[in-house]
Amino acid sequence: MSTDTLDTLGPEGLPHMDNPSLPYLRGERIPHIWCPGCGIGTTVNCFTRALGEAVSDLDKVAIVSGIGCTGRVAGYMNLDSFHTTHGRAIPFAAGLKLARPEMKVVVYSGDGDLFAIGGNHFVHAARRNMDLMVVCVNNFTYGMTGGQLAPTTPEGASQTTMPFGNFEKPMSLPFLADAAGASFVARWTVFHVRQLTRTLREALGKQGFRFIEILAPCPTLFLRRNRLGDGVDMVRVYKERSKIRDGADTKDVDLGMDGDIIVGKFVDRERPTWLQSMNAHYQQVFGERYRPWGGVREQD
Amino acid sequence: MSQDKPVRQAKGTVFVRPEVCKGCAYCIEFCPTECLGFSEEFNAKGYHYPVLKHPEECTGCGLCGLYCPDFAIFGIRLKDIPQAASEPPVPPKAG
Ligand SMILES: Cc1ncc(C[n+]2csc(CCOP(=O)(O)OP(=O)(O)O)c2C)c(N)n1
Ligand code: SF4
Ligand code: SF4
Ligand code: SF4
Numbered sequence: 001m002s003t004d005t006l007d008t009l010g011p012e013g014l015p016h017m018d019n020p021s022l023p024y025l026r027g028e029r030i031p032h033i034w035c036p037g038c039g040i041g042t043t044v045n046c047f048t049r050a051l052g053e054a055v056s057d058l059d060k061v062a063i064v065s066g067i068g069c070t071g072r073v074a075g076y077m078n079l080d081s082f083h084t085t086h087g088r089a090i091p092f093a094a095g096l097k098l099a100r101p102e103m104k105v106v107v108y109s110g111d112g113d114l115f116a117i118g119g120n121h122f123v124h125a126a127r128r129n130m131d132l133m134v135v136c137v138n139n140f141t142y143g144m145t146g147g148q149l150a151p152t153t154p155e156g157a158s159q160t161t162m163p164f165g166n167f168e169k170p171m172s173l174p175f176l177a178d179a180a181g182a183s184f185v186a187r188w189t190v191f192h193v194r195q196l197t198r199t200l201r202e203a204l205g206k207q208g209f210r211f212i213e214i215l216a217p218c219p220t221l222f223l224r225r226n227r228l229g230d231g232v233d234m235v236r237v238y239k240e241r242s243k244i245r246d247g248a249d250t251k252d253v254d255l256g257m258d259g260d261i262i263v264g265k266f267v268d269r270e271r272p273t274w275l276q277s278m279n280a281h282y283q284q285v286f287g288e289r290y291r292p293w294g295g296v297r298e299q300d
Numbered sequence: 301m302s303q304d305k306p307v308r309q310a311k312g313t314v315f316v317r318p319e320v321c322k323g324c325a326y327c328i329e330f331c332p333t334e335c336l337g338f339s340e341e342f343n344a345k346g347y348h349y350p351v352l353k354h355p356e357e358c359t360g361c362g363l364c365g366l367y368c369p370d371f372a373i374f375g376i377r378l379k380d381i382p383q384a385a386s387e388p389p390v391p392p393k394a395g
Contacts, residue, residue: 009351010315014381017315019371030371036322036347041369049366191330193366231369232325 024048024058026078033072037231039190039216040070040137044077046193047108047135050200061104064093066113069143069218070136073108087117094130101275101295104133104204111138111152115171119151126180126209128274133203133210136173139218147221154257158225170255173213178250178267183208185250185267189215189238192263199265208273215261226257312360314352314375321372323347327364333357336364 008016021044022030034040055061058079065074067086074081080103084092089107097105107114114122114136125132141159142148149159151171158165177185184203188196196214203210217223217234228234238261246264253262272280279292314336321343327350328336335357338348350373352358358375365374 007319008315008317011313011355013383014313015383017374017376017381019315019317019374020365021371021374025371031320032370034369037324037326038369041371042326042367045366045368045371190367193363197366230324232329235326236329 020052021045021048024051024078025076029076032076034069035218035220037217037219038069038143039139039214039218039231039235040073042190042193043135043137043196043214043216044073046197047073047077047200049197050204053197054201054204055104060102061106062093062096062100063106063108064089064096065107066109066118067144068110068113070108070110070139071113071144073137087113087121089113090118090121090125090130090132090134093132094125097131098275098293101131101293105131106204107132107134109134109136110143111136111140111173112142112148112150115151115173115176116142119171123176123180126177126182126211129181129183129208129271129277131207131209131273131275133206133212135200135212135214137214137216138173139216139222141218141222143218143221147218147225152255154255156257157222159222160225172250172254174211174253174266175250177209177211181209181271182211182267183269183271184210184265186211186265187213187215187253187263189235189242189261189263190217191235191238191242195244195263202265208271215255308356310356310358310378312358312375312377313355313381314350314358314364314373316350316373318343318349318372319345320370321347321349322370323349324369326367326369327373330367331364332361333359 062080063074063077064082065071066084066089074083089109093105093107138152140153141150148161153166156165174185174187186199217231219231241261242263243260244264245262248262248266250266282290335354336350337353339351343349360375360377362375
C-alpha cells in the first residue's frame with residue numbers, strides 16, 4: 001500500500017501518480033533506513049522495473065536475503081520474502097526452490113554476506129547449477145556493522161579492521177562465479193541503471209545459477225573513510241572508469257582502487273540445473289519406477 | 301524559463317515526494333537534459349529536494365526515478381499520463 005498520496009508534488013492540473021517502484025514495495029516500511037546516497041535503493045528501482053517487465057505473476061517470485069544493509073531488501077519488497085541468518089541466504093533459497101520448483105527464487109544480499117560467511121554456499125550452489133538468481137550489491141565493505149574489511153575490499157583501501165590500508169588480495173566475484181560453474185554472470189554499477197535493468201530482466205527469464213554483481217557506493221563508511229566524497233562523486237567515478245566488455249574473460253575483471261571497471265555480461269551458457277540432472281540421472285538408473293520431482297501435484 | 305533559448309514544449313514531467321528525499325543529488329546529476337535543481341526550501345529532515353528548474357527540457361525519460369535511492373522522484377512522459385496528452389501542464393514552481 002502506498003502512503004504518499006498527500007505529499008507528492010506534481011504539475012498542477014494533472015492526476016496524482018505513484019512512484020513506479022512503490023507497487024513492488026511494502027509501503028508501510030518506507031522510508032527505508034539506508035543512508036543518503038547509499039546505492040542499494042537504486043538497485044531496487046532496477047529490480048522492480050525488471051520484475052514488471054519479466055514476471056506476470058508476482059506470487060511466483062520469492063526473494064531471500066541474509067543479514068546486512070543489502071539484506072534488508074527482502075524485507076522491503078512486497079513479495080514472498082525471507083530474511084535469513086547471516087550467510088545462509090543461498091542454502092535457504094536452494095531448499096525453497098527444490099521444495100517449490102515452480103517458484104522463481106531470487107537471492108539479494110551483500111558481498112560480506114554472500115562471499116565471506118556465505119562463500120562456501122555460493123561456490124557449491126554455482127557448481128551444482130542450482131536454479132537461483134543471485135544479486136550481490138558490492139559496496140566493498142561490511143556496511144551494517146561499521147565498515148570492517150570484506151573479501152572484496154580493494155588493495156590499499158582503509159577499513160576499521162585494516163586501518164593502515166588493505167594488504168590482502170580481494171576476491172573477483174565474477175571470476176569465482178564463472179570458475180564454480182554459474183550459467184550466467186554479469187556485472188554493472190549503479191551508474192548503469194538501464195543496462196542493469198535489462199540484465200536483471202534477462203536473468204529473471206533464464207534458468208540455472210545466475211549471478212549479477214552490482215557495484216554500489218556506501219558513502220557513510222567506505223567512501224568517508226577513504227575520502228572518496230559522496231555517493232554522487234563515486235557514481236561519477238564509476239561512469240568514468242567503466243568499460244563495457246560483454247563476453248570478457250572473467251580472469252581479466254579484477255577491481256582496484258583505480259583502473260578500469262570492466263562491466264557487462266561475461267558468461268551466458270546452457271547447463272542442466274541440479275534438479276534436471278537429478279531427474280535425468282535417476283530416470284536412467286531406475287527407469288519407469290522413478291517419478292521425476294517437479295513440484296507438489298494437486299492430488300498429492 | 302531561460303530567456304535566450306527558444307521556448308520548448310515539455311515532453312515529460314516529474315513527481316516528487318519532498319519528505320522522503322535525502323538530498324543525494326543523483327537525480328540532478330544524472331538527468332540527461334540537466335533540467336532539475338535543488339529547491340530553496342528544506343524538507344522536515346533538513347534536505348533540499350529536487351524541483352524542475354527547466355520544465356520545458358524534461359523529456360520524461362524516467363532516469364531520475366531509476367537513480368533515486370529513496371523513491372522520492374520519478375519522471376514520466378506526458379503522453380503516458382491520462383489527462384496530460386491534450387492540455388500541457390503547469391509545472392510546480394521552481395523554489
Ligand atoms: C553469524 C553472524 N556473524 C556476524 C554478524 C554480524 N554482521 C551483520 S551484517 C555483517 C556483514 C554485512 O556486510 P555485507 O553483507 O557486505 O552487507 P552490507 O551491510 O555492506 O550491505 C556482519 C558481519 C551476524 N549478524 N551474524
Ligand atoms: S552503512 Fe553504507 S551500505 Fe549501509 S545503508 Fe549506509 S551507506 Fe548504505
Ligand atoms: S524524466 Fe528524464 S529529463 Fe525529466 S527530469 Fe527525470 S531524468 Fe531529467
Ligand atoms: S535522487 Fe532522490 S533522494 Fe536523491 S536528491 Fe534526488 S529525489 Fe532526493
